[in-house]
Amino acid sequence: MSKKDSLIKGTIILTVAALVARFLGLFQRIPLVYLLGNEGMASYTIAFNLYSTLLIIATAGVPTALSKMISEKMAVGHYQDARKIYRASLWFAVIAGIVMAVMLYILAPFYAEDISRDPHAVLATQAIAPALLLFPLIAIMRGYFQGRQRMMPNGISQVVEQILRLVVGVLLAYLLLNVSLEWGIAGASLGGVAGGVAALAVMIYYTVKIREEDKEELPSIAVQRSDGSISYTKEAGLSDPGITLSYGSILRDLLSLSIPIVIFSMTVTLIYNIDSSTVIPFLTRFTDTPYQEAKELLGILGGQAQSLAGLPIVLAVALSQSIMPIISVAYSQGKMDVVANQTAKVLQLSIISGLPMVLLICTGSRPIDGFIFLFGGSEIGNQFAPSIIALMTASVMFQIIMQTSGAVLMGMGKMPELVQIVAIGIGTKMVSSIMLVKYLGIYGIIAGSALCFVIMSYLNLRVLHKEVKFRIMLKRRWVGLAFSTIIIVAVGMMLEIVTDTYLHLTPWVRFNYGLNAVIICGAVMALYPIMLVVTRVVTWNDVLSFPAPLQKLIHKAARILKRS
Structure with missing residues (x-):
């Protein structure tokens, strides 16, 4: 292989x-x-x-x-x-x-x-x-x-x-x-x-x-016994006896x-930990939220929102892991055109691949949460869970950009800059959460996380632009992507209102929520690629530059659409 x-x-x-x-x-x-x-x-x-x-x-x-x-x-x-x-x-x-x-x-x-x-x-x-x-x-x-x-x-x-x-x-x-x-x-x-x-x-x-x-596979090593005879062993597998390393x-x-890597890698986990450590004390101290309600809101944030918001980023993380060695080799060899091309490609692909899941969860947050969690079985959950899930998932788009651009910087060996950016991001999270929770409650804490991801994404991209000139997408494509997003959100919200108001076909509440979720999510997933093609955000040349497995998937989908 x-x-x-x-x-x-x-x-x-x-x-x-x-x-x-x-x-x-x-x-x-x-x-x-x-x-x-x-x-x-x-x-x-x-x-x-x-x-x-x-x-x-x-x-x-x-x-x-x-x-x-x-x-x-x-x-x-x-x-x-x-x-x-x-x-x-x-x-x-x-x-x-x-x-x-x-x-x-x-x-x-x-x-x-x-x-x-x-x-x-x-x-x-x-x-x-x-x-x-x-x-x-x-x-x-x-x-x-x-x-x-x-x-x-x-x-x-x-x-x-x-x-x-x-x-x-x-x-x-x-x-x-x-x-x-x-x-x-x-x-x-x-x-x-x-x-x-x-x-x-x-x-x-x-x-x-x-x-x-x-x-079975490693080369045999000649070993001299105490009686002077020679035996061969494969246990050591040492091809160069002159090289020895101390444990120190x-x-x-x-x-x-590893230390710079862990500082960047723990950003999201640390933010989640900050939230779970501060939601109850912040809400009870800075707002009039009762203790039991604050605890329920934390349960919604950690038990429901964080789980769903973690789905859109899976592919972006995989892309980040695969791009790091490519960027590292190209940067060390001074091939800045390759670095620029790969950086633009991975950022574009991570945004385009992460956005549909974000839109799907945001527009369908109420029926999705109702079907999966039944809002935790409480009135507070029914009131707050859909909006908490939607806002937290929306912030994931900036988390995707932050993690993908950070992976490129790691591939370029820009560890000191990454450590500084993480420190700024965490500081932004703490200060903004304290300031915003007074006015927005639990949504202020979520907004603090979103602002942290926005600041870190901006700083990552600024450092990248100093090292290599690249452009994620043309201005025309950004406009097309924004227009597509607005249309999809409008359609999703309209379907959510219609299904929530009129579509109650059975006496089983969870089944009704599931049916509503299927309708909204199906419409969003069908409309997303259509809008990208109509607005020319993605062209056939772009598809040809995608990874081979993704190209095969798109070709199969195109053949199915032609037959239907």
Whole structure:
């Protein structure tokens, strides 16, 4: 298999696995919202977002750096150095995992009660702490396999992890609710630990398997025994005995590569954690919102909105991961025309591919949320959930631009600039949330996140323009895209009003919401490509420049349309 084919296959595997894992994560929230309600989901969100932030810190971006170092060593035949780097990374993961797990368990009461103002989140936070012992190891193993260009173990482990997280989390939540709501929330958190055990088992299986393959494939090494005889072994796999690495130098190289990566990579997770930590105290302190209502609003934000808003960005993340090595090679070789072309192409593709899902969720937020979550079963959910979901999903467009442009900057090695931009973005988030929550309530906190993504996107693009001259799209196409968006939003809103007012065909409320969602989403998805073609935002020449798998999909769709 050629390097190009390997890259495409690996990208497809990771993209499909990420999509499946994301949808499984969404499906987990459906029964949890039903079992725990919006208040219970608030406590679960506090625990899960804090855990997610500490997990990123615990792995410190090492998997990405490890993948790079392993691939470099394997490419030149330094197999033993690659194994030593892997072992050093595993020890780092063990120590970091222990430290973070103990820290999370001990600090859970202080964080939940004094910072997030939700005592019910204490047990849930402590319940998920053991997962921090497992996932740093899993992340390191995934980085190692990525460096070996073995993407299948990573994809399978992600899917298995989410399946066990869903099944065990929902089952324990259901069983422990008989004790109390607090124990039910803790049961949902324990699903993450079960998912970690399953994922680790998958990675250990593939680790044993790849070692057996290495014994068969790696070159034999001559070893002199104590009696003077010569034997041959494939265990070492060392092609250059003159190269040795100390554990200290390995860790220094790993951390120097990984720390800037983790600072940028944790931006979205950190913003979600800031929200889950501040929604209750901000709403109760700066507005007249009662405590119970503030807690329900946090449950809607974390249990429903964050899940749905995470869907449009999946393809953009996959594109970002695939473009980084291309940009890195072209930039290091001084091929600025290639950098400019690839930068414009990936930004254009991420915007065009992310926008339809954003429009779909925004215009259909009420029937979608009613069908999936039934608004959390409360009047507050019925009143606030659709607008919270729509506004949060709309802000994802700037998140897509921010993450895609940031990936290009990472490929160009602009880590110091990225770190500064992240600091500015987080500062903007905190200040704007405090200022806007006084006037807009929960919507002010969401607007603060959106403003953070806007500022970071602008700063990323400004740094990019200083390095290379590129244009995402012509002005005519921007106008066409804006016009298409306005038309689609107008049609979607009109259909939402009509279906919500008149279309109640059955006595089953959830079925009616599902039918309304299908009508609105179907209209948006059908109208989007038509409007792009009519306004010439996308031409046939653009299609020819898309990745091969996407071209095949478009060709098949075109043939079906011609036959119909």
